[in-house]
Structures are given as C-alpha cells and as structure tokens.
Amino acid sequence: MVAAMTLPVDINQLSKGYDRKPVLENISLALPQGSITALLGPNGAGKTTLLGCLLGLLVPDKGRVSLWGESAGDLSALSRSRIGFVPQTLTGLTWFRVGELLDYFAAYRDNPEAAEDKRWADWAGLDRKSRISALSGGERQRLAIVLALRFSPDLLILDEPVASLDPQARHDFIALLHETARQRGATILLSSHILSDLERLCSRFVILSRGRIVTAFEDEDLQRSIRHLAHAPDAALGLSIMAQAADGSVWVKGWTPAHEGLSLERLPGDLESLFLALTR
Structure with a gap:
C-alpha cells in the first residue's frame, strides 16, 4: 500500500478573533503539492489574519493549521527552512545595507550558496551597498521578494507582494514566479487585489468574505x-x-x-x- 502524501498546508476548522470579535470562522483549506492558489477577499475579510495563523505568528482560537503534518505554531527547524514569506511591506532593519541583510539571512542556513537562485537578485537589480533606509517602496518590496525566494522554498506565502511594484517589474515578477514554481513544484498561496495577475498565474481561487470562505474553484471551472x-x-x-x-x-x-x-x-x-x- 502506498502511503498518502502529506499536504504542504492543511487548515481544519480554523477560527480566530480579537477582543471577542470574530475575524475568521471555521476556515478549512487544503493546498496540494505544487498548487498555485489565489486568496481573494475585500479589505477586512481576514486574509492577513489567515496568513498569520498559517505562518505560526498568530495562535488560532479553535482549529488546527498543519504544514507537512506539523503544527504551524511548533514547526521543526527543517520545515521552517522550507517556507518563504513576502509581507505587504518590508519594515525594520533599515540600518542594514542590502548586501548585509542578504548575507545576514543567508548565514542562518547550513549551506547558503547551495540552493540560491540568482535570477531573483538579477530581477531585483538592487545595489548591495545601498542602505535599506534609502530604498524606495518598490525597491524594498523587491528586496523582500529576493529574501523570500532566493533559496527556492517549497512553500511560498505572498501577502500583496506586487502592490508597490511598477508595471514592468510586476510583469517580470509574475513570469519568473510561474517559471520557478513549474521547475520546483513549489506550493504557492498568493493574496493580491490585482486580479489580472492572479488570472495569469493561479490555478486555484479561494474567495474569503467576512471571515468565511464563500467559494473555492479551479481555473478550469471558470472556463468550463x-x-x-x-x-x-x-x-x-x-x-x-x-x-x-x-x-x-x-x-x-x-x-x-x-x-x-x-x-x-x-x-x-x-x-x-x-x-x-x-x-x-
């Protein structure tokens, strides 16, 4: 008998609220290996809270969030090293230079050069000597993307990653992300309000409204x-x-x-x- 493959993401009956106000209610969502899923919802729908629970940054009130069979709040070091996260904005650490921050993050890896995909640094086009405090919003976002993707994570979570990018950078980012996912078989969960980008990239769509999943469908469902x-x-x-x-x-x-x-x-x-x- 062949053992069932452990899902990269398995969310079961997740609920989360603040000050007795529910933000997420009974969320269940599974992401298969290699899937590229869009998380859609209006402002205040609970998308960022859901991603926070997924990353183990927030503790659910009820339910369970598992990554490769492990609790998101108690991941092993190996599982954490398999995750890349791009936040809405890169904040803090502004005293570093670009190259210093890249080297600082890489030092936490056992072999920082082994799996580096230099295409992301080429795409970002950042001067390693520039201080982060001097970068524009778009440049900081490109840096956040490089930090998350340069070591080819198996699970990539992106929270509004392209909102501050110019159209050419956004177009090239989507193309390179698609190519990377295809080559690596990475699992991607992407939250964005730019629906045209999601249509180009994603094969699955999950729509969140008022803290609940109102529907989920495949790209081919929309076509057929x-x-x-x-x-x-x-x-x-x-x-x-x-x-x-x-x-x-x-x-x-x-x-x-x-x-x-x-x-x-x-x-x-x-x-x-x-x-x-x-x-x-």
Missing part, C-alpha cells in the same frame, strides 16, 4: 462550468446559483455542453466580476 447569465435559470436545468450581481444577473455553476443550445442569455464574465458578485 461557471457562467454569467442575465437571469436566474429554471431550477430544472440543474444549474446552481453561486452569486447574484448588483444588476440582477447571476453567476451559476454546473454548466455543461448540453446547456449551450438552450435559450439562456449569457453575459461576458471574468474573475473580477465574479469576485465582486460574491463579496457584495
């Missing part, structure tokens, strides 16, 4: 079985309503080739309009 219709269909057609948009149109799932010939008025639809309908 999810449709935007002008009106709610007859229940006998076997289509499930996912969300109703502000204009009264509906998003449905369960679309098959058999529905193509029916008199159902289809509307243009993309990830952004579906997201807005689900979180309105």
Whole structure:
C-alpha cells in the first residue's frame, strides 16, 4: 500500500478573533503539492489574519493549521527552512545595507550558496551597498521578494507582494514566479487585489468574505462550468446559483455542453466580476 502524501498546508476548522470579535470562522483549506492558489477577499475579510495563523505568528482560537503534518505554531527547524514569506511591506532593519541583510539571512542556513537562485537578485537589480533606509517602496518590496525566494522554498506565502511594484517589474515578477514554481513544484498561496495577475498565474481561487470562505474553484471551472447569465435559470436545468450581481444577473455553476443550445442569455464574465458578485 502506498502511503498518502502529506499536504504542504492543511487548515481544519480554523477560527480566530480579537477582543471577542470574530475575524475568521471555521476556515478549512487544503493546498496540494505544487498548487498555485489565489486568496481573494475585500479589505477586512481576514486574509492577513489567515496568513498569520498559517505562518505560526498568530495562535488560532479553535482549529488546527498543519504544514507537512506539523503544527504551524511548533514547526521543526527543517520545515521552517522550507517556507518563504513576502509581507505587504518590508519594515525594520533599515540600518542594514542590502548586501548585509542578504548575507545576514543567508548565514542562518547550513549551506547558503547551495540552493540560491540568482535570477531573483538579477530581477531585483538592487545595489548591495545601498542602505535599506534609502530604498524606495518598490525597491524594498523587491528586496523582500529576493529574501523570500532566493533559496527556492517549497512553500511560498505572498501577502500583496506586487502592490508597490511598477508595471514592468510586476510583469517580470509574475513570469519568473510561474517559471520557478513549474521547475520546483513549489506550493504557492498568493493574496493580491490585482486580479489580472492572479488570472495569469493561479490555478486555484479561494474567495474569503467576512471571515468565511464563500467559494473555492479551479481555473478550469471558470472556463468550463461557471457562467454569467442575465437571469436566474429554471431550477430544472440543474444549474446552481453561486452569486447574484448588483444588476440582477447571476453567476451559476454546473454548466455543461448540453446547456449551450438552450435559450439562456449569457453575459461576458471574468474573475473580477465574479469576485465582486460574491463579496457584495
């Protein structure tokens, strides 16, 4: 009998709140090895809190968060070395020069040169002699990305990683991240409000609203079985309503080739309009 593969991320019935106010309620989410998952949600949905619990920086009120079968709050040194994290902004450590901080972080590894992917440093284009205090917001974000990805982590968690990058840097980042993930088979969880980037990169989408997961679907579902219709269909057609948009149109799932010939008025639809309908 072949043993089941341990999931890189397994979140089970997670709840977390502050001052008796719930922020996350009964979150369950599994990330398979090699998956690239987008975590979507409006401001205040609980995305950053979820990532904090995932990284072991926050203690859940209820439930369990496991990384490779270990509790996120009590990871072994080996498991921690397999994680790369890019925060929304790189704060602190401003007295370092770029090269000093890179060397400082690398010194914690047993063999800092063995697995380094120098493509990230080339992409960032930072002067190693520059003080972090003198870097622009975009340059600091590029540094945070290099710190997280230069040693090819097996699990990569990104919280709004491209918000302060210019369009060219963002485009090149997404392309290189996709190539890196394909080559390494890394598992990626990416939170961003730039939905066009997520559509280019991600194969799975999880939408969080008011502390709960309202839906999760694969990229191929959006192409094959999810449709935007002008009106709610007859229940006998076997289509499930996912969300109703502000204009009264509906998003449905369960679309098959058999529905193509029916008199159902289809509307243009993309990830952004579906997201807005689900979180309105």
